[in-house]
Amino acid sequence: MYELLTGPLLWLSAAICVVGLLYRIVTYIMGLHWQLDRVAYGANPGRGLKGAALSILAWLIPFGCRNWRVKPGFMLMFFGFHIGLVAVPLFLAGHAVLLKEGLGINWPAMSMGMADALTIIMLVSACFIIGRRILLPEVRIITDFKDWMVLAITVAPFLTGFMAVHEVGESYRFWLLAHIITGEIMLVAIPFTKLFHVVGFFLSRGQLGMDFGIKRGGARKNFAW
Amino acid sequence: MPEGTVCNKKTIDTKEQLDALLADKSGKVYYEEMKSLDVNVDMLKTALKNTLRSRLKTWLEMCAHCGLCADSCFLYLVNKRDPKQVPSYKIQSTLGALVKKVQKGEEITNEFMHYCMDTAWSKCTCCNRCGSYCPYGIDMGIMFGYLRGLLFAQGFVPWELKIGSGMHRVFRAQMDVTNEDWVETCEWMEEEQQDEWPDLKIPVDKEGADIMYTVNAREPKHYPEDIAEAAILFHIAGENWTMPSTGWEQTSLSMFAGDWGACKMQVETVYEAIDRLKPKRAMGTECGHAHRATVVEGPYWVGRKNGQPPVEYIHYVQWVAEALREGKIKIDPDKRIQEPVTYQDSCNYIRNHGMADIVREIMGYMVAPGYFVEMTPNREHNYCCGGGGGFNGMGKYRPQRNVALKCKRDQILATGCKLVVSPCHNCWDAIRDLEEEYEIGIRWSFLKPLLIKMAIIPEHLKPKDE
Numbered sequence: 001m002y003e004l005l006t007g008p009l010l011w012l013s014a015a016i017c018v019v020g021l022l023y024r025i026v027t028y029i030m031g032l033h034w035q036l037d038r039v040a041y042g043a044n045p046g047r048g049l050k051g052a053a054l055s056i057l058a059w060l061i062p063f064g065c066r067n068w069r070v071k072p073g074f075m076l077m078f079f080g081f082h083i084g085l086v087a088v089p090l091f092l093a094g095h096a097v098l099l100k101e102g103l104g105i106n107w108p109a110m111s112m113g114m115a116d117a118l119t120i121i122m123l124v125s126a127c128f129i130i131g132r133r134i135l136l137p138e139v140r141i142i143t144d145f146k147d148w149m150v151l152a153i154t155v156a157p158f159l160t161g162f163m164a165v166h167e168v169g170e171s172y173r174f175w176l177l178a179h180i181i182t183g184e185i186m187l188v189a190i191p192f193t194k195l196f197h198v199v200g201f202f203l204s205r206g207q208l209g210m211d212f213g214i215k216r217g218g219a220r221k222n223f224a225w
Numbered sequence: 226m227p228e229g230t231v232c233n234k235k236t237i238d239t240k241e242q243l244d245a246l247l248a249d250k251s252g253k254v255y256y257e258e259m260k261s262l263d264v265n266v267d268m269l270k271t272a273l274k275n276t277l278r279s280r281l282k283t284w285l286e287m288c289a290h291c292g293l294c295a296d297s298c299f300l301y302l303v304n305k306r307d308p309k310q311v312p313s314y315k316i317q318s319t320l321g322a323l324v325k326k327v328q329k330g331e332e333i334t335n336e337f338m339h340y341c342m343d344t345a346w347s348k349c350t351c352c353n354r355c356g357s358y359c360p361y362g363i364d365m366g367i368m369f370g371y372l373r374g375l376l377f378a379q380g381f382v383p384w385e386l387k388i389g390s391g392m393h394r395v396f397r398a399q400m401d402v403t404n405e406d407w408v409e410t411c412e413w414m415e416e417e418q419q420d421e422w423p424d425l426k427i428p429v430d431k432e433g434a435d436i437m438y439t440v441n442a443r444e445p446k447h448y449p450e451d452i453a454e455a456a457i458l459f460h461i462a463g464e465n466w467t468m469p470s471t472g473w474e475q476t477s478l479s480m481f482a483g484d485w486g487a488c489k490m491q492v493e494t495v496y497e498a499i500d501r502l503k504p505k506r507a508m509g510t511e512c513g514h515a516h517r518a519t520v521v522e523g524p525y526w527v528g529r530k531n532g533q534p535p536v537e538y539i540h541y542v543q544w545v546a547e548a549l550r551e552g553k554i555k556i557d558p559d560k561r562i563q564e565p566v567t568y569q570d571s572c573n574y575i576r577n578h579g580m581a582d583i584v585r586e587i588m589g590y591m592v593a594p595g596y597f598v599e600m601t602p603n604r605e606h607n608y609c610c611g612g613g614g615g616f617n618g619m620g621k622y623r624p625q626r627n628v629a630l631k632c633k634r635d636q637i638l639a640t641g642c643k644l645v646v647s648p649c650h651n652c653w654d655a656i657r658d659l660e661e662e663y664e665i666g667i668r669w670s671f672l673k674p675l676l677i678k679m680a681i682i683p684e685h686l687k688p689k690d691e
């Protein structure tokens with residue numbers, strides 16, 4: 001069971017994730033249309049790339065865009081959630097071992113304490129996200145079943161992983177298996193759900209930056225739209 | 226009765242059709258007929274297949290439902306934070322639901338189409354503010370513009386905008402002003418000024434001028450003085466300018482209506498005038514949406530791949546800044562504005578044309594030091610005046626528009642200013658209406674009359690005493 005899950009199934013789900021995301025990227029770019037989008041992508045690549053870069057960076061840097069500045073609480077939650085979400089699975093010592101065994105790559109790893117801290121911050125942020133969805137009328141009205149599913153899919157591998165590492169409760173083996181299964185579910189879900197924003201954010205934010213950079217206000221001044 | 230006599234899917238292409246629509250006062254019959262207007266699902270399907278591309282699809286699909294856009298929308302704020310005014314909700318419950326219904330083959334009811342129409346025209350002014358506040362850059366202004374196009378094709382469009390788009394189709398102007406009326410108005414304005422400005426000319430159809438100037442049709446129709454003022458300022462600045470006898474109208478109610486065919490026709494007449502007269506540059510009046518239509522979106526409607534009009538096409542504020550900077554117009558320091566004054570940033574050339582710094586440069590020349598007060602927020606982050614996207618002109622949504630004005634009212638009140646400079650016809654109207662509605666005791670002005678009052682008149686231009 002364990003061998004199957006960490007062997008073929010792991011590679012299969014990772015492959016689905018990567019291929020699916022590549023498909024997303026290609027179809028997104030192919031689906032852009034200068035006249036229907038009313039953005040002359042081809043005529044002004046330089047201005048477009050500058051607009052895209054400004055726009056993406058503004059959101060990746062704390063306090064970089066105006067909405068981060070006016071909503072510092074949300075910003076904290078956002079970065080707390082996403083840093084853990086990206087860094088822990090990529091640089092966990094246990095995962096580095098898998099990569100070493102599977103592909104023979106020497107992958108860098110973070111300390112256990114660091115991984116714990118980031119995971120806890122991520123899980124606490126997730127609680128805030130859940131709270132917002134329930135308590136704030138402006139978020140409640142747009143929250144649907146899919147949003148809860150996506151949140152569950154995202155949080156599950158972290159919760160189970162944390163349990164396994166700290167051997168909470170009876171069974172280490174149970175949490176470990178649960179962790180691997182939920183992790184693989186997440187990998188497979190990424191390209192098929194809103195989680196495709198791992199690439200979609202860059203594409204979509206970049207596109208609006210291009211739109212403003214090429215034809216609207218950004219053509220005349222540097223401003224991260 | 227699926228298709229009505231006045232409310233139907235046909236575009237207005239003849240004077241007779243237009244008159245029939247105008248004869249139906251306030252659109253009474255029109256809206257009555259709309260209640261039983263059918264939806265042509267095949268047409269919708271084809272439209273979505275051909276025009277709903279990856280950008281909009283991704284926006285609809287990927288929206289995280291995080292609600293970060295809520296506070297960015299002035300209509301949400303001004304409607305007591307009604308969750309139904311959250312930008313994401315507005316688009317998901319209209320365009321998002323429509324796309325799903327078409328995909329799943331569900332029935333698209335007349336009531337649903339009414340809800341879409343009400344939302345597209347009374348809950349979004351296409352101010353493009355929310356796009357900068359959404360992590361994914363989801364711009365509801367663009368999406369509601371797209372939805373308006375789908376609704377227009379199905380006949381679900383507010384009466385005034387159906388008329389407006391018909392005007393563009395029939396007259397190539399947003400109002401019934403013919404080219405003959407236009408040229409006559411120019412001649413009349415030239416004559417009127419002769420006592421005070423003896424050599425003033427309003428040159429029509431002059432080839433190779435430095436500037437070809439275009440206007441908003443309501444200037445010849447309702448305020449011809451605006452044309453005279455433009456001419457006086459060109460005269461003072463010594464510009465070599467002209468106005469075309471056809472292709473002089475720069476606005477686009479068809480853009481507000483979502484009638485892309487009419488948008489193209491209108492812009493083509495302006496571009497043809499440019500091709501015919503070969504000016505070095507073109508320039509429009511102080512109107513914001515006219516600039517958006519002719520300069521920012523227009524090139525795409527007519528299919529210009531570089532996204533640019535045939536010649537450099539500037540907004541009026543760009544010319545004013547240049548004239549002041551280069552000393553073509555000099556301001557008498559004693560006549561500068563010497564009272565607290567604020568500036569209304571128009572979405573259509575501030576966010577959509579990057580003019581925030583330039584208008585402040587102008588204020589620097591026109592306002593005595595210490596008197597200029599910014600609204601909060603301002604520049605690229607400013608809120609819509611409350612009347613954008615056609616909101617000012619639709620009787621059906623007048624109550625909602627009046628609520629929308631409260632945002633600008635409160636912004637102005639917070640500055641403590643009694644004078645608002647507002648170089649955009651839409652903003653100008655909205656501010657006039659908010660004064661009428663809420664009586665906060667303010668005055669508002671375009672740039673032209675203020676500039677004429679404070680400009681130093683060169684000796685040789687003054688009338689000679691006999």
Ligand code: SF4
Binds near residue numbers: 291
């Ligand atoms: S901010 Fe953007 S992603 Fe969030 S709910 Fe609004 S439109 Fe959707």
Ligand code: SF4
Binds near residue numbers: 350354364
């Ligand atoms: S474009 Fe403007 S009016 Fe429309 S939803 Fe966005 S912020 Fe609100």
